[in-house]
Amino acid sequence: MTQAVVKPRAPLEKQVMMTVNGDEAVAYAVKQSLVDVVAAYPITPQTIIVEKFSEFVADGEVKTEFVPVESEHSAMSACVGAAAAGARAFTATSSQGLALMVEVLYIASALRLPIVMAVVNRALSAPINIHNDHSDAYLMRDSGWIQLFAENVQEAYDTTIQAFKIAEDERVLLPVAVNLDGFFLSHTLENIYMLPDEVVHEFLGGYRKVSKVRVDYFDEEVPLALNPARPLSFGNLDLYDYYFEHKVQQVEAMKSVPEVVREVNEEWFKLTGRRYGDGILDPFEVEDADVVLVGMGSGVGTMRSVVRRLRKEGLKVGLVKLRMFRPFPFKEVAEVLKNAKVVAVMEKGVSPGSYGPLFLEVNTALYDLKSRPALVNYVYGLGGRDLVPDLVEGMIRGLFKELEKGVFEPKLRYLGVRE
């Protein structure tokens, strides 16, 4: 979070400080975002979002159509229908709920529906566990959704509102998953600044505006939405003659995302005085760093405090917080890591039989560099295990010792597991 030099349009004195947990922050953000339809099913640790939002509905504080569905598969299906009809739709889930949704996630993105979903990250069963890691987020890695990660409750609030703007941008039209760490953020109280309703409404340009499409059987462009008066057909059978083209169209749309995320981040900064790096990644002390950590989510806060402490000792260590995992910012990651000697990819997930999903991306990003840093993969915090500062400190000091020898084996390591 950087402080504004130019006075923001909605300075802090016009914002409202509230003490909320991450789930409540998301619920408030959705309440302010003029969402037409919320279809959701409760699952720990996401439950509070749905619970809080259903209170807003019951108390008449929002006009949103709230659909209490019987499963997450139905939650996403209802959002698909609503968004196809031109509505601004939101849902939220975690872990097993997300797993049940997977089939429909691919449909939402391929139909170019700008749905926003909060994913309150939780470990996948088995063994059954309600606490945080990123295995659910990685599960939807290839589903065509934009994936943003919040580090703290303030960022979860900010990112949820931004997500609607990013998703609905004419250049994008793709669904966005806002990831926040279960319990570490979802159930942890934080003082955050919220914007007045009307400022959020203005930022989003009011209710969702549907883009236009040209089809052979109408004389003019028509809104890309279901409407009996000018019928369009979504989700058609699309075989070898067109499927490939439609897939490429969807994949190519991802290319516009970084630009839009940057713009929205800057616009947010001018409005609120808050921004998160360039919106895509946020480097900390990397310029002259020999050892650089790369991570996502709440763990980054712990890492930053350790890096700050070790910097005071003179250790050349830095940190890159990654805010956007899909689309993956290959060029930006290569640029920010090119001068490092060793990069530690801090991972809250695994892909049995391979390296962690984040490691694979960073590895790919660095491949085209003429001289590459060494790369190691630290898996930490599975099933909600705490990442304590001493653990990070020991890891960093260990890497400096390895740097003297120049050998980094093995590549895949576990941080904080008992042997």
Next chain:
Amino acid sequence: MSQQAGWRSLPKAGVAFRLSTDYKTGDWRALKPVIDYNKCTKCMLCWLFCPDMAIVWDGENVVVNYDYCKGCGICANECPVKAISMVPEF
């Protein structure tokens, strides 16, 4: 195939950009229903049962719209006077 649009110009989201009637599904057919009008009593059961609305009333007779008839044979099966026979296309 050469006249089909590429990904840059296709409408977004895979929405249908032509009417479904433009898509002639009759070429899926292997067996073709042929009506013997000497037997047909115009009872309209074939018209009622056709799942693709490919049997139509032309004002005097029931006729098969071969642009869309997929040759499922339900009409022949349902015809009470066996006026419809399924003839191989090839």
